[in-house]
Amino acid sequence: MAETLLEVKDLKVHFNTPDGVVKAVDGVSFSVDRGETLGVVGESGSGKSVTCLTALRLVNLETADVSGEVIFKGRDLLKLKNDELRKVRGKELAMVFQDPFACLHPLYRVGDQIVEAIRTHDDCGKDEAAKRGIELLAAVGIPRPAERFEDYPHQYSGGMRQRAMIAMALVHNPDLLIADEPTTALDVTVQAQILELIDKVKQDFNIGVILITHDLGVVSDVAQKVMVMYAGRPVEVGSRDEVFRQPLHPYTWGLLESIPRVDQKGTRLIPIAGAPPSLIRVPTGCPFHPRCPHRFEPCDKEEPELVDRGGGHPDACHLTIEDKKRLWDERESRRAGKVAS
Amino acid sequence: MSQVSTTQLEETRPADQGALLEVTNLVKHFPITQGIIFRKEVGRVHAVEDVTFSIKPGETLGLVGESGCGKSTTARLVMRLLDATSGSIRFDGKEITHTNRREMLPMRREMQMIFQDPYSSLNPRHTIGQIIGAPYSIHKTEGEQRKKVQELMDRVGLNPEHYNRYAHEFSGGQRQRIGVARALALRPKLIVCDEPVSALDVSIQAQILNLLEDLQEEFKLTYLFISHDLGVVRHVSDRIAVMYLGRIVELSGADTLYENPKHPYTTALLSAVPKGGVEKHLENRIVLAGDVPSPVDPPSGCVFHPRCPKARIVSGNEDEVPENCRNEMPPLDEIDRSHFAACWYPIEEGEKLHQAAHA
Numbered sequence: 001m002a003e004t005l006l007e008v009k010d011l012k013v014h015f016n017t018p019d020g021v022v023k024a025v026d027g028v029s030f031s032v033d034r035g036e037t038l039g040v041v042g043e044s045g046s047g048k049s050v051t052c053l054t055a056l057r058l059v060n061l062e063t064a065d066v067s068g069e070v071i072f073k074g075r076d077l078l079k080l081k082n083d084e085l086r087k088v089r090g091k092e093l094a095m096v097f098q099d100p101f102a103c104l105h106p107l108y109r110v111g112d113q114i115v116e117a118i119r120t121h122d123d124c125g126k127d128e129a130a131k132r133g134i135e136l137l138a139a140v141g142i143p144r145p146a147e148r149f150e151d152y153p154h155q156y157s158g159g160m161r162q163r164a165m166i167a168m169a170l171v172h173n174p175d176l177l178i179a180d181e182p183t184t185a186l187d188v189t190v191q192a193q194i195l196e197l198i199d200k201v202k203q204d205f206n207i208g209v210i211l212i213t214h215d216l217g218v219v220s221d222v223a224q225k226v227m228v229m230y231a232g233r234p235v236e237v238g239s240r241d242e243v244f245r246q247p248l249h250p251y252t253w254g255l256l257e258s259i260p261r262v263d264q265k266g267t268r269l270i271p272i273a274g275a276p277p278s279l280i281r282v283p284t285g286c287p288f289h290p291r292c293p294h295r296f297e298p299c300d301k302e303e304p305e306l307v308d309r310g311g312g313h314p315d316a317c318h319l320t321i322e323d324k325k326r327l328w329d330e331r332e333s334r335r336a337g338k339v340a341s
Numbered sequence: 342m343s344q345v346s347t348t349q350l351e352e353t354r355p356a357d358q359g360a361l362l363e364v365t366n367l368v369k370h371f372p373i374t375q376g377i378i379f380r381k382e383v384g385r386v387h388a389v390e391d392v393t394f395s396i397k398p399g400e401t402l403g404l405v406g407e408s409g410c411g412k413s414t415t416a417r418l419v420m421r422l423l424d425a426t427s428g429s430i431r432f433d434g435k436e437i438t439h440t441n442r443r444e445m446l447p448m449r450r451e452m453q454m455i456f457q458d459p460y461s462s463l464n465p466r467h468t469i470g471q472i473i474g475a476p477y478s479i480h481k482t483e484g485e486q487r488k489k490v491q492e493l494m495d496r497v498g499l500n501p502e503h504y505n506r507y508a509h510e511f512s513g514g515q516r517q518r519i520g521v522a523r524a525l526a527l528r529p530k531l532i533v534c535d536e537p538v539s540a541l542d543v544s545i546q547a548q549i550l551n552l553l554e555d556l557q558e559e560f561k562l563t564y565l566f567i568s569h570d571l572g573v574v575r576h577v578s579d580r581i582a583v584m585y586l587g588r589i590v591e592l593s594g595a596d597t598l599y600e601n602p603k604h605p606y607t608t609a610l611l612s613a614v615p616k617g618g619v620e621k622h623l624e625n626r627i628v629l630a631g632d633v634p635s636p637v638d639p640p641s642g643c644v645f646h647p648r649c650p651k652a653r654i655v656s657g658n659e660d661e662v663p664e665n666c667r668n669e670m671p672p673l674d675e676i677d678r679s680h681f682a683a684c685w686y687p688i689e690e691g692e693k694l695h696q697a698a699h700a
Contacts, residue, residue: 190632262611
């Protein structure tokens with residue numbers, strides 16, 4: 001049995017704004033084991049980034065309304081004092097952000113920024129820290145690491161900056177790495193390099209990874225477990241094969257069908273009608289019901305719980321498992337028919 | 342996207358007669374200068390290098406490549422937003438490479454552009470009516486502007502009652518619809534779409550792609566469609582040109598390109614795309630070493646040779662590439678019927694590259 005690193009229980013993050021309460025995250029529970037990659041997928045505003053920022057306590061608890069538990073290796077991060085938290089953050093729990101252009105200080109050498117990260121938690125000399133920093137740059141595949149250590153961020157390409165960010169996240173051998181859209185700003189060939197690197201790092205260092213992305217393709221490549229989010233809550237959680245072979249939630253179906261595929265001929269795309277809801281006025285009942293083609297009686301009144309309805313993995317949709325299987329098969333064959341014609 | 346018959350496709354050459362847009366040997370260099378009073382040129386960014394293609398009426402040509410490969414510069418050259426260093430651009434039979442502003446103005450009715458970023462391409466101080474109506478004001482068309490704009494809004498799926506709203510009141514997808522309506526206002530023949538869906542979420546992206554498809558059919562539009570997303574490009578294009586470091590390295594019918602790529606770069610690019618679903622493609626993935634070289638100082642010979650896995654198979658040595666790859670840029674040759682690739686050692690059908698790349 002793998003060690004559970006992070007367990008999030010019924011996390012809610014609400015922000016008070018002049019326009020009303022933004023329910024950015026509204027009841028999210030999940031766990032990550034050592035040696036496992038959890039992919040969190042959803043569109044902009046689905047709450048995937050806020051969930052992870054809150055897990056690191058990077059949202060201001062004084063302005064945001066946070067409830068629930070974030071248990072990391074037996075401690076609730078939301079209840080830790082600031083100085084205790086500082087010992088965890090960056091050391092046992094590290095994060096890689098989306099934009100490698102904005103996350104490195106342009107006026108400091110990359111090497112100095114890595115040394116700073118090392119010396120924040122380890123009481124070691126500058127030379128030793130530099131030596132470790134160069135080793136790490138080599139470990140993340142930066143050529144001529146000793147020379148590049150002295151470079152400024154603008155001398156790095158996008159892919160190299162993201163590698164440097166990953167190196168910086170790894171300086172203290174963290175147990176859990178959270179990567180928030182690590183490849184969104186990168187080209188596909190570089191994206192392939194970075195995804196391979198994250199996978200390698202996960203195995204070499206035996207850590208857990210949370211990968212936040214809007215790209216289902218990225219998730220299907222590297223994640224073992226997938227959580228699909230919509231309007232601040234998970235709508236489906238399962239292993240990668242379960243979610244891609246037998247998706248249970250109509251939102252997941254919509255996502256899968258609206259992506260033009262590289263490996264299939266152009267057929268008419270089936271978009272999800274409408275647009276994601278405002279998080280200030282989330283629809284009653286199931287938040288997806290206004291856009292769902294399969295809505296019926298209870299959908300606008302009762303919010304479905306995220307439970308296993310016999311489909312093998314939990315989902316939050318009122319349809320029965322028989323209906324889901326039938327509808328998904330129908331949609332698949334309709335799609336296959338279009339491809340053939 | 343449109344229905345171009347196979348006979349039409351087979352006759353297509355990289356640049357040929359009867360095309361709506363013909364681009365021949367197009368080159369764009371940006372000078373890098375030093376000094377304030379005495380500016381001297383110290384280098385050049387080779388943004389677009391010897392690009393040749395044509396687009397038939399009603400066709401969609403996809404232009405793919407990674408950032409910095411020159412696809413957007415090509416679009417701007419075609420729109421005459423930039424002046425070409427050399428080469429020729431013919432639109433609807435007329436040479437437009439060096440026409441001046443005044444002569445260009447009536448031509449601009451026929452060619453419009455949809456931009457990538459729906460946030461920065463709409464003036465925040467103008468109402469939607471003003472934004473979509475701007476082409477009518479500039480070109481002083483007859484008839485009642487408001488009515489025309491509202492018809493357009495209705496056509497692209499916006500509520501015509503929102504005529505007096507401002508851009509910030511709309512979501513990303515709706516803003517892109519505004520951009521589409523503006524491009525459509527003068528009923529152009531050619532629309533250059535520069536990454537029109539890259540800033541949108543997937544569910545919205547599909548709506549915009551379907552809209553573009555419908556409009557093409559309804560108004561007999563011709564698209565030059567630029568994107569870095571290979572899935573999107575395959576979906577919309579009849580033919581596709583792949584660019585690398587300012588050059589077209591492969592040009593063919595969309596399905597041919599995806600099923601049977603000839604250039605090693607195309608092969609690597611396709612294999613790098615994460616495929617939604619459970620297909621095990623990771624074993625076949627070619628991860629290219631290194632980064633795209635700088636266009637200021639492009640490699641000698643074939644621009645792809647420093648990263649090319651195929652050249653290393655041919656030489657039989659991981660650190661060596663054949664001499665002609667190092668010394669001479671291969672021309673864009675017709676390898677199969679209407680399938681062009683610029684490679685000395687094109688990929689054979691069924692040939693695999695990934696072992697070499699990982700060795």
